[in-house]
Amino acid sequence: MTSPKKAGPPSSSNGAAIWIGVGAVIVVLGLVAVFFARGSGSDVVEGQTGTVAVGDSSTTMGDGGTGDTASGSETSASLPVYDATVNDDPAVGMTIPTVTGKDFDGNDITISGDDGQAKVILFVAHWCPHCQREVPLLKGHLDDNPMPDDVELLTVSTSVKPGADNYPPQKWLEGVGWSAPVLADDEGSSVAQAYGLSAFPYFVVVDGDGKVVERASGELTTEQFDDAVAAAQG
Amino acid sequence: MDKDVAILFFALLATLAQAVVVAAAVLWLGSKASTRVDRVKQSVLAAVGPQALAMAAVVATVCTLGSLYLSEADPRFLPCRLCWFQRTAMYPLVVVLGVAAARRDLGARLTGAILAGIGACTSIWHLLVEQYPNLESSSCDPNNPCSFKWVDQWGYLTIPGMALSGFALILVLLAAARPAPLEEQP
Numbered sequence: 001m002t003s004p005k006k007a008g009p010p011s012s013s014n015g016a017a018i019w020i021g022v023g024a025v026i027v028v029l030g031l032v033a034v035f036f037a038r039g040s041g042s043d044v045v046e047g048q049t050g051t052v053a054v055g056d057s058s059t060t061m062g063d064g065g066t067g068d069t070a071s072g073s074e075t076s077a078s079l080p081v082y083d084a085t086v087n088d089d090p091a092v093g094m095t096i097p098t099v100t101g102k103d104f105d106g107n108d109i110t111i112s113g114d115d116g117q118a119k120v121i122l123f124v125a126h127w128c129p130h131c132q133r134e135v136p137l138l139k140g141h142l143d144d145n146p147m148p149d150d151v152e153l154l155t156v157s158t159s160v161k162p163g164a165d166n167y168p169p170q171k172w173l174e175g176v177g178w179s180a181p182v183l184a185d186d187e188g189s190s191v192a193q194a195y196g197l198s199a200f201p202y203f204v205v206v207d208g209d210g211k212v213v214e215r216a217s218g219e220l221t222t223e224q225f226d227d228a229v230a231a232a233q234g
Numbered sequence: 235m236d237k238d239v240a241i242l243f244f245a246l247l248a249t250l251a252q253a254v255v256v257a258a259a260v261l262w263l264g265s266k267a268s269t270r271v272d273r274v275k276q277s278v279l280a281a282v283g284p285q286a287l288a289m290a291a292v293v294a295t296v297c298t299l300g301s302l303y304l305s306e307a308d309p310r311f312l313p314c315r316l317c318w319f320q321r322t323a324m325y326p327l328v329v330v331l332g333v334a335a336a337r338r339d340l341g342a343r344l345t346g347a348i349l350a351g352i353g354a355c356t357s358i359w360h361l362l363v364e365q366y367p368n369l370e371s372s373s374c375d376p377n378n379p380c381s382f383k384w385v386d387q388w389g390y391l392t393i394p395g396m397a398l399s400g401f402a403l404i405l406v407l408l409a410a411a412r413p414a415p416l417e418e419q420p
Contacts, residue, residue, distance in 0.1 A: 015285045022289070029250065033243035037236065084373075128374035129367040129381045159376055165383055192376070199373035218373035 045168040049160050050184040052101035054078075054194045079196035079204075082215045091212045096121075096204065097194040101183045104157075104170035109183045111154055111191075113210020118232040119152040120225075122180070123192055123202035125159040126169035131201045134219045136176050141222040150208070151232045158185035158192040159200070205232045237308045244300045245387040248399040251293070255399070258406045283412025287338070290346065290407035291331035297400035298328050304384070304393065311384040311393070312377070316360040320397045323353030327404065343408045350404040357398035364392055 055078075079091040098112040111121060122138075124131040147153050155178065157169040166172040173182060185191045195204055199217040205228045207213050213231045220228065261278065264271035282289075301321055304311045313321065327349050334342030360380060363369050367381035374381065383392045 014281050018282065018285050022292075025250065026247070029246040030243055033239050033246055037238040037242040125374065125376070127382055128379070129364075130372060130374050133367075165386060189376075197376065199371075199375060201373070218371070219368070 044162045045170070047102075047104050047106065048157070048162075048168045048170060048184060049187045050102045052099055052183070052186045052190050054099050054190050055097050078194040079212065079215075081196045082198045082202070082217060084199070084217055089212075089215055091196060091215055094212050095210045096206050096212060099183065099191045099194060101185070101191070103182050104184055109154075109181055111156075111183060113206065115210075116208055117152050118150055118208045118234070119154055119206045120147075120228055120232055121154045121156060121195070121204040121206065123156045123158055123195065123197050123200065123204075124169075124173075125161075125200045126157065126166040126172045127159075127161050127164035128200040129165075130219050132166060132172075134201045135173065135178055137219075137222065138225060139176050139178055141225065145222075145226070147229065148233065151229050153180040155180050155182040156185055156191050156195075157182050158189045158197070160185070160187070203228055205229075207232055207234050240300075240303060240307075241309070241385055241387065244304075244396055245385075245391050247296065247300075248391060248396040251399040251403040255402045255406050258410070279410055279412055280415075282407075283410055284414040286407040286411035287331065287340065287343070288335040290404045290411070291328065291335045293400055293403050293407065294324060294327035294331050297324050297397065300396070301325075309384070314378045314380040314382070316356060316363065316380045317393065319356045320353050320360070320394065320401075323349050323356065324397065324400065327353075331404070338414075340411055340413060343411055347405060347408050350401045350408070354398055354401035354405065357394045357401060360394035361392070361398065364394065 077094070078097055079094055082089065082091070096111070096113040098110065098114070100108070100110045103109050111119075124135060126132075142153075155173070157173070160169060161167065169184075170182075183191065189197075192202070195202070196215070197217075201217070201219065203216045203220065203225075205213045205215065213234075214228065216224070216228065261271065261275045265275040266272075301313075301324065303309075305313050327346055330342055330349065331346050334340070334346065363380050364383055367374075367379075370380060385391070385393050385396075
């Protein structure tokens with residue numbers, strides 16, 4: 001059995017000089033950080049999140065709904081959390097929750113199932129790298145293949161994180177040239193929760209009766225997006 | 235401590251670590267080609283080698299404290315799955331290298347190098363996931379995806395980049411660790 005090899009003590013003059021040098025460099029770097037980071041904090045931009053109202057709409061529940069049918073008009077329920085691994089999405093056939101909020105400029109926006117309009121609702125987070133790829137992809141695709149008149153494309157900007165990549169989302173979406181209406185979700189991501197979001201980007205495809213046709217999460221190819229639009233048309 | 239000051243400080247430390255690692259690599263490669271560079275390398279090793287184990291312990295400690303600061307103090311960045319793997323490699327290094335430095339036990343270099351190597355490999359994978367998010371998934375976990383960059387200093391330095399800098403410096407210091415000259419030994 002061999003005894004452990006011995007390293008030197010840190011008390012030698014050479015060693016002391018090295019440690020003093022290391023300490024001095026760390027102190028200098030600390031001072032540099034204090035000097036240059038002053039006032040560089042990320043500012044919160046107004047209007048990137050808003051106040052939203054979820055539900056409170058007179059809509060008819062689909063097969064997946066659990067509301068009280070005796071009254072004849074019911075409050076739309078939140079959609080169950082989307083599970084991409086389950087083949088039969090329990091949300092299919094459910095009426096989407098009605099949500100009311102504002103866009104980045106303060107204009108009112110309502111997403112509802114009782115407007116008779118088929119729609120594709122896209123949920124995005126400005127910091128999500130997959131959304132950062134998907135939005136420009138769809139933008140380029142829609143430039144050449146606009147949405148059909150009978151299907152509306154709506155966007156929900158949610159999970160806003162000041163200081164994170166691409167903040168503020170308004171600047172990001174405008175920079176991409178995204179022209180679809182954008183509802184600014186609140187700080188608690190109430191709209192995303194009401195729609196059962198489990199991952200970004202997130203698509204909810206709705207038919208003209210306001211019922212969920214299908215949901216998807218993750219990046220879609222342009223072909224898959226076209227299929228979603230066709231599914232909304234019925 | 236102000237969050238932005240702390241992040242810039244950590245980024246500067248990581249950059250310093252990268253500079254040392256690059257200098258060490260240049261010195262090592264140069265020593266193969268030039269006897270003059272080899273002499274420089276030997277003199278650097280003679281000066282730094284006896285302190286290298288303790289320096290590696292300090293680097294691991296600073297990395298650990300920085301990691302804990304980012305998740306537990308003001309920034310409260312939520313560690314993702316890959317972050318936890320890197321923490322699992324870095325945190326024990328404080329004890330392994332700290333004890334080894336106190337006992338001047340160069341035999342602990344292998345254990346330290348294995349841990350640092352595992353951590354470095356995880357950091358590289360994490361950097362790739364940040365750069366190519368589809369490597370792991372086509373979607374973002376709303377809570378905390380590994381592809382999300384909590385910090386993006388100077389457009390290239392993210393938290394796994396800082397971790398990789400720390401692991402790499404620890405590996406270099408472990409490689410440089412030498413016993414002290416006989417007259418300096420107790």
